Amino acid sequence: MLGSRVFSIREYKEKVFGQKDYMREKDISGCGLFGVINKEKKLISGSVPVTAIAVQHDRGNGLGGGFAAYGIYPELSDKYALHLMCDDKDALSCAEELIKKYFDVHLSEPIPTRSTVNIINAPVLWRIFVTIKENRSTWSNLDDYDYVVAVVMLVNKQIPGAYIFSSGKNMGAFKGVGFPEEIGEFFKLDEYKAYIWTAHNRFPTNTPGWWGGAHPFCLLDWSIVHNGEISSYGINKRYLAEHNYECTLMTDTEVVAYLLDLFIRKHGLSKKMTCKIFAPPFWDEIDRMEEEEKQAYTALRMVYGSGMLNGPFAILFANHEGLVGLNDRIKLRPLIVAEKDHDVFMASEDCSIRSVCPDPDKLWAPKAGEPVIIELKP
Amino acid sequence: MLDCGLVKSKCRKKFLKSKYIYTGVRALLYQSIVQNYHDFVVERNLDLCINCRVCERQCSYLVHYWDENRQRVMHDSSKCVGCHRCEALCPTGAIVIKRNPSQFRENSHWKPWFLKNVYKQAEQGGVLLSGMGNPQPYPIYWDHLLLDASQVTNPSIDPLREPMELRTYLGSKPDALEFVERDNKVNLKTKLSPQIKLNYPIMFSAMSYGSINFNLHIAMAKAATELGIVYNTGEGGLHPDLYKYGPNTIIQVASGRFGVHKDYLNAGCGIEIKIGQGAKPGIGGHLPGEKVDAGVSLTRMIPIGSDALSPAPHHDIYSIEDLRQLIYALKEATEYRVPVSVKIAAVHNAAAIASGIVRAGADIVAIDGFRGGTGAAPTMIRDNVGIPAELALAAIDQRLRDEGVRNKASIVIAGGIRCSADVVKAIALGADAVYIGSAVLVAVGCTMCQRCYTGKCPWGIATNVPALARRQNPEIAKRKLVNLVRSWGHEIEEMLGGMGLNSIESLRGNREKLRAVGLSEIELDILKIKPAGR
Ligand code: SF4
Ligand code: SF4
Numbered sequence: 001m002l003g004s005r006v007f008s009i010r011e012y013k014e015k016v017f018g019q020k021d022y023m024r025e026k027d028i029s030g031c032g033l034f035g036v037i038n039k040e041k042k043l044i045s046g047s048v049p050v051t052a053i054a055v056q057h058d059r060g061n062g063l064g065g066g067f068a069a070y071g072i073y074p075e076l077s078d079k080y081a082l083h084l085m086c087d088d089k090d091a092l093s094c095a096e097e098l099i100k101k102y103f104d105v106h107l108s109e110p111i112p113t114r115s116t117v118n119i120i121n122a123p124v125l126w127r128i129f130v131t132i133k134e135n136r137s138t139w140s141n142l143d144d145y146d147y148v149v150a151v152v153m154l155v156n157k158q159i160p161g162a163y164i165f166s167s168g169k170n171m172g173a174f175k176g177v178g179f180p181e182e183i184g185e186f187f188k189l190d191e192y193k194a195y196i197w198t199a200h201n202r203f204p205t206n207t208p209g210w211w212g213g214a215h216p217f218c219l220l221d222w223s224i225v226h227n228g229e230i231s232s233y234g235i236n237k238r239y240l241a242e243h244n245y246e247c248t249l250m251t252d253t254e255v256v257a258y259l260l261d262l263f264i265r266k267h268g269l270s271k272k273m274t275c276k277i278f279a280p281p282f283w284d285e286i287d288r289m290e291e292e293e294k295q296a297y298t299a300l301r302m303v304y305g306s307g308m309l310n311g312p313f314a315i316l317f318a319n320h321e322g323l324v325g326l327n328d329r330i331k332l333r334p335l336i337v338a339e340k341d342h343d344v345f346m347a348s349e350d351c352s353i354r355s356v357c358p359d360p361d362k363l364w365a366p367k368a369g370e371p372v373i374i375e376l377k378p
Numbered sequence: 379m380l381d382c383g384l385v386k387s388k389c390r391k392k393f394l395k396s397k398y399i400y401t402g403v404r405a406l407l408y409q410s411i412v413q414n415y416h417d418f419v420v421e422r423n424l425d426l427c428i429n430c431r432v433c434e435r436q437c438s439y440l441v442h443y444w445d446e447n448r449q450r451v452m453h454d455s456s457k458c459v460g461c462h463r464c465e466a467l468c469p470t471g472a473i474v475i476k477r478n479p480s481q482f483r484e485n486s487h488w489k490p491w492f493l494k495n496v497y498k499q500a501e502q503g504g505v506l507l508s509g510m511g512n513p514q515p516y517p518i519y520w521d522h523l524l525l526d527a528s529q530v531t532n533p534s535i536d537p538l539r540e541p542m543e544l545r546t547y548l549g550s551k552p553d554a555l556e557f558v559e560r561d562n563k564v565n566l567k568t569k570l571s572p573q574i575k576l577n578y579p580i581m582f583s584a585m586s587y588g589s590i591n592f593n594l595h596i597a598m599a600k601a602a603t604e605l606g607i608v609y610n611t612g613e614g615g616l617h618p619d620l621y622k623y624g625p626n627t628i629i630q631v632a633s634g635r636f637g638v639h640k641d642y643l644n645a646g647c648g649i650e651i652k653i654g655q656g657a658k659p660g661i662g663g664h665l666p667g668e669k670v671d672a673g674v675s676l677t678r679m680i681p682i683g684s685d686a687l688s689p690a691p692h693h694d695i696y697s698i699e700d701l702r703q704l705i706y707a708l709k710e711a712t713e714y715r716v717p718v719s720v721k722i723a724a725v726h727n728a729a730a731i732a733s734g735i736v737r738a739g740a741d742i743v744a745i746d747g748f749r750g751g752t753g754a755a756p757t758m759i760r761d762n763v764g765i766p767a768e769l770a771l772a773a774i775d776q777r778l779r780d781e782g783v784r785n786k787a788s789i790v791i792a793g794g795i796r797c798s799a800d801v802v803k804a805i806a807l808g809a810d811a812v813y814i815g816s817a818v819l820v821a822v823g824c825t826m827c828q829r830c831y832t833g834k835c836p837w838g839i840a841t842n843v844p845a846l847a848r849r850q851n852p853e854i855a856k857r858k859l860v861n862l863v864r865s866w867g868h869e870i871e872e873m874l875g876g877m878g879l880n881s882i883e884s885l886r887g888n889r890e891k892l893r894a895v896g897l898s899e900i901e902l903d904i905l906k907i908k909p910a911g912r
Contacts, residue, residue: 020904022889220727229532230876234806234890242779267554276715280881282541296566298555302573303551303785305883311532314879330540330880332533 066175775808
């Protein structure tokens with residue numbers, strides 16, 4: 001039943017690229033989130049996020065579950081870990097061939113899975129560890145990150161049956177169509193250890209699922225899980241197009257990933273100011289600020305208005321430096337944070353946190369628009 | 379009851395007995411053939427009329443008059459322009475102004491409009507004149523666009539319970555900002571160019587002092603100040619008494635340079651170079667000498683009674699690099715304190731022109747569509763030149779984004795914004811703010827009679843005749859303008875909240891919030907919006 005409603009990667013891409021950009025339809029979904037970080041970089045077993053997200057079973061409908069993990073490939077931590085999903089072996093070899101043109105491949109292997117009852121029709125799942133070729137044939141003017149992004153985009157656009165769904169160093173995403181606890185079991189996450197985990201349970205309402213549509217959404221070593229609908233999607237997307245980001249996943253979350261990349265990596269803004277772009281203070285708050293802050297936030301809203309995320313959302317995003325949780329500025333979606341020793345937990349529901357940390361030192365609901373930024377100890 | 383239009387006493391006797399009523403006005407032996415092909419007829423209900431002569435005093439076109447012989451008020455429908463002033467003010471509701479029911483034989487090609495125009499021109503040999511914007515039945519794209527609202531998956535936001543933000547800043551913005559963050563404090567490192575702050579994304583459009591009278595200029599200046607928005611002087615300069623409203627005034631510099639001097643340039647919060655106007659792209663302004671009284675003469679720096687004709691092009695702008703020089707000359711003159719806007723009429727290549735304007739250094743591009751009003755324009759130009767504001771706006775916003783310069787300038791759209799939904803649609807298509815002009819005049823009584831060029835506006839708007847201008851009380855007019863913008867503001871907030879947005883910048887350029895009905899695929903492609911149902 002469920003299987004028949006799932007799009008293959010090829011079908012999905014035809015649906016997207018077969019239409020003019022303004023005609024593409026957007027996914028709408030509600031969701032459950034969970035994230036955990038150990039500030040000391042002590043490793044946490046994958047069974048923690050799986051247990052915690054399983055408690056939020058009802059926040060999904062079996063059409064998407066996924067995880068991101070940081071610190072899982074310590075031996076290969078200087079290589080970009082490309083996680084691929086492909087319709088078949090042919091698509092995989094096409095993708096691999098293209099990747100080899102741009103990268104030196106160090107290891108290419110299937111992502112280990114175990115067969116479970118409910119995960120059916122899984123695509124071919126593969127991981128390739130690469131470094132950038134010494135002598136690039138093209139794009140020699142790009143910096144390393146832009147180069148990797150360019151190759152990932154190229155593969156995702158050109159190979160109909162293949163899709164790279166994570167591309168950072170010493171991290172990876174594991175996701176697919178199913179409930180997250182099933183996806184966790186399928187990907188054998190209990191065998192991984194990471195110092196940051198995020199998890200997602202998805203409730204899409206309008207489109208047939210496809211494996212790439214599940215969260216987290218990743219770009220380089222950014223990963224994002226998101227609960228919400230971004231009503232400003234239309235302008236966020238066009239703003240990104242001005243900066244040469246083409247949105248092809250038809251999800252709000254993709255927009256967030258690109259905006260993070262633009263603001264933090266390209267414009268050099270801090271995580272805090274980026275969060276303030278996403279959920280800016282109201283004008284009447286700004287009017288009450290001291291002169292210098294007032295100027296700063298007025299300028300922020302004037303210049304980055306098109307990057308504001310308007311609409312209900314709770315979002316967790318992570319990279320190799322830490323984990324950030326953020327709500328929209330009137331808190332239309334739930335987000336709870338808890339601390340226990342060096343662990344910080346973030347989730348849509350406190351029961352989810354308590355299921356893995358029954359006795360937190362501190363547990364609170366962050367205020368609307370106030371980011372919770374947790375940095376790893378260097 | 380009909381006018382006979384005859385004068386001879388013989389007839390008088392004869393007609394007095396008949397159902398015709400003798401009107402006793404026209405002493406012409408020769409009668410032009412258009413004389414009786416007038417557009418409107420006045421119907422006076424004799425049961426209700428109390429002969430108070432209000433209509434006679436109100437009509438500046440002398441339609442109503444007192445007939446001594448019959449001791450009652452009579453009228454000559456041939457002079458009626460359809461302004462409805464008498465109808466509105468008649469204390470007993472005795473008057474109805476109707477379309478003249480007289481009909482020519484059906485001809486879908488030679489409509490009466492064309493026949494009458496040919497008759498008139500054959501008779502008089504002049505250029506046909508009109509006022510206000512293009513009234514012809516071209517498509518109105520606003521009416522083909524529908525707005526979105528939230529249901530279930532994202533909650534709508536209630537503007538009565540949650541903050542809802544309409545504040546808008548016009549001007550050039552940098553692509554990125556730099557901040558210095560220290561001990562939880564943020565400091566801005568980037569230097570910003572000057573901006574115009576608006577509490578509503580609405581401004582009062584350029585309507586010169588002269589084309590409309592001083593009372594309305596005071597009203598606009600005061601209303602803009604009270605609302606925290608701006609009004610535009612138009613090309614007629616700024617009366618000395620209005621300098622105090624400078625922080626809410628955009629100063630216009632047009633091809634005639636009327637009233638332009640150093641103090642004027644420095645009086646406002648922004649400067650607008652007027653290249654063209656939606657109602658008459660490609661030609662200059664025209665203020666008939668009858669409208670140039672002492673005040674207008676002083677402000678425009680021209681002799682009383684002289685025609686104020688501004689040339690079609692600026693005599694120092696024959697190319698885009700010349701425009702650049704003027705932009706920077708004005709910036710120099712104001713020491714870079716205020717943003718410079720360039721206003722063009724929406725014409726075929728508007729997108730490419732706008733892109734050139736932004737590259738030439740303008741901080742704001744204002745586009746005036748063909749529905750945009752005017753005090754006087756040749757009818758043929760008003761009705762046949764230019765393109766709809768909606769299409770120009772969509773194309774310009776997209777072009778500026780494609781070229782990566784959208785942040786460099788704000789886009790202001792003008793020309794036929796009739797209601798708050800039009801404002802919302804314009805912003806969703808990509809405008810930062812809108813200009814309203816005709817709506818301002820309608821707010822103070824204008825009935826779109828389109829005869830502004832006569833200088834006899836019975837509503838006291840497009841006239842400088844003291845007895846008529848007095849009909850506009852600046853305080854009352856100001857209140858009406860404030861009410862109008864406030865009520866639109868509330869409606870915009872409601873629509874925003876319904877869409878799940880609580881700030882206007884998330885609507886700006888957000889074409890996902892629009893769907894089209896009844897448009898072709900090509901039109902959808904220009905507007906870059908989905909059809910309803912998708
Ligand atoms: S204003 Fe009305 S009541 Fe007075 S004279 Fe005219 S039609 Fe009659
Ligand atoms: S301003 Fe006066 S003359 Fe012009 S259309 Fe309106 S009512 Fe008629």
